[in-house]
Amino acid sequence: MWDCSAPKKEPAVLLVIANAPKDPLARTRGARLADMAAADFSRRLAGTLPRVLLAAAPADRIGALVDGFEALGFAAFSCDPAAAPNDEDRLLVRGIEAGAGALAFLDGQGNRHSYVGAAVSLIQRGVRVTTTSETVTTNERRLDVGKAVLTGGLMITSKFQKQSVRTEEVREAFLLLQRNDGQPDAMIYERRVDYRFLGADKQPASHANLERTLARLRALAPDTPVDDRVARPGFVSGLPLTSCDPVDLGLYLVTLACTRGF
Numbered sequence: 722m723w724d725c726s727a728p729k730k731e732p733a734v735l736l737v738i739a740n741a742p743k744d745p746l747a748r749t750r751g752a753r754l755a756d757m758a759a760a761d762f763s764r765r766l767a768g769t770l771p772r773v774l775l776a777a778a779p780a781d782r783i784g785a786l787v788d789g790f791e792a793l794g795f796a797a798f799s800c801d802p803a804a805a806p807n808d809e810d811r812l813l814v815r816g817i818e819a820g821a822g823a824l825a826f827l828d829g830q831g832n833r834h835s836y837v838g839a840a841v842s843l844i845q846r847g848v849r850v851t852t853t854s855e856t857v858t859t860n861e862r863r864l865d866v867g868k869a870v871l872t873g874g875l876m877i878t879s880k881f882q883k884q885s886v887r888t889e890e891v892r893e894a895f896l897l898l899q900r901n902d903g904q905p906d907a908m909i910y911e912r913r914v915d916y917r918f919l920g921a922d923k924q925p926a927s928h929a930n931l932e933r934t935l936a937r938l939r940a941l942a943p944d945t946p947v948d949d950r951v952a953r954p955g956f957v958s959g960l961p962l963t964s965c966d967p968v969d970l971g972l973y974l975v976t977l978a979c980t981r982g983f
Contacts, residue, residue, distance in 0.1 A: 733776075733777035733778060733779065733780065734778055734780055734783050734799045734800060734801050735773050735775065735776060735778065735799065735800040735801075735802060735961070735963075736755075736773070736774045736775035736778040736783060736786055736787070736790075736797065736799060737771050737772070737773055737774065737797065737798050737799070737800050737974055737977070737978075738766055738770060738771060738772055738774050738790065738795055738796065738797055739770055739771040739796040739797070739798065739977075739978040739981055739983040740770060740795065740796035740983045741766050741770070741795055741796075742793070742794040742795065744794065747793045747794050747795070748762065748763065750793050751790060751793055751795060754786065754789045754790065754793070755774060755775060755786075762774075768955050768956065768959055769950050769953050769955070769956045770978070770983065771974045771975065771977070771978040771983070772959070773800075773960060773961050773974075774797075776961035776963070778799070783799045784799075786799075787799055796978075796981055796983050798977055798978075798981065800973065800974060800977060802963035802964055802965040802970055802973075803964060803965065804973070805965045805966075805969045805970050805972070805973035806906065806969065806972075806973065807965075807966060807969045808908060808969075810905065810906070811897075811905055811906045811907065811908045812826060812828055812834055812904075812905045812906065812907045812908065813828060813829060813908050813910070813913070814826045814827070814828070814907055814908065814909045814910075814913075814914050815827055815828060815829050815913065815914060815915065816831075816914065816915040816917075816918070817914065817915070817916075817918045817934070818833070818918060819918040819919075819920075819937070822941070823835070823836070823941070824836040824918075824937065824938070824941060826907055827915075834904075834907070836898075836907070836938070836941065837902070838938075838941035838942030838945065839942065840900050840901055840902040840904065841898050841899065841900055841901075841938075841942050841945050842899055842900065842901040842945065843898075843899045843945065843946055843948060843976065843979055844896060844897070844898055844899070844935070844938065844939075844942075844945055844946070844947045844948070845896070845897040845899065845947075845948050845949075845950075845951055845972055845975060845976075846894070846895070846896060846897075846935075846947065846948070846949040846951070846952050847894070847895055847897065847949075847951035847952045847957075847968060847971070847972065848892055848893065848894050848895070848951075848952050848968075849892075849893050849895060849910075849968050850890060850891070850892050850893075850968075851890070851891045851893070852888060852889070852890050852891075855886070855887045855888075855889075856884055856886055856887075858882055858883070858884050859882070859883050859884075860882055860883075893910055893911050893912055893913075894910075894911040894928060894931055894952070895908060895909060895910045895911060896908075896909040896931065896934070896935055896938070897909075897972060898938070899976065909931070909934065911927050911928060911930075911931045912927050914934075916930040916933075916934070919933055919934070919937075935947070946979070948975055948979065950971070950975050951968065951971045951972055951975060956971060957971045960974075
């Protein structure tokens, strides 16, 4: 019996460049390897690295492409967007407890999670933008000449409904603490955490409190790198659309780049 179903396609993955040589010849050869015009190649790599060079690289060719770019002096790697962690995989911090030279995180159920500075390999700073839309219906009265004529001027207006869409954009800074001990990464959102642990250092503004929280975290892990690439203008907006949230994809790309020393 013939199978007339369409052949299964290999999943497409991202080809990412974490570092690029300055040598014009290497860039020319890189554009040729990616089968791109030189101008398009340069545009894709403009801005903060890592950058996605190819958003749908064939899975059966990605290994050869990565090797080819590495041979030209680029730092390249492949990435499956589906593997990017999101907030369902993380500890969402709602409160923080301060002790003698130590901190502990509280989740939404009040469970306590110890903060071990030595177990944090990277702290990422970023901003998550949430957009909500709401349909608003309002009632208006308008002049109705026809009704005024028919009623002898007793009724001159009619009631109309007007619908409009109200869009609200909320920007919220965060700190992502990435652990290397098998425990979930911790996400601290600017306006979702209780800052009473700061005591006399607590400020009226939430952003100032997030900064002071970062200072406390760094004091317990002074050697842990802090990366702000996800918060830089144009970094997240320059990523291709995938099945993954753009901010989570950006965090994942930076993580992979950092593991390679970039």
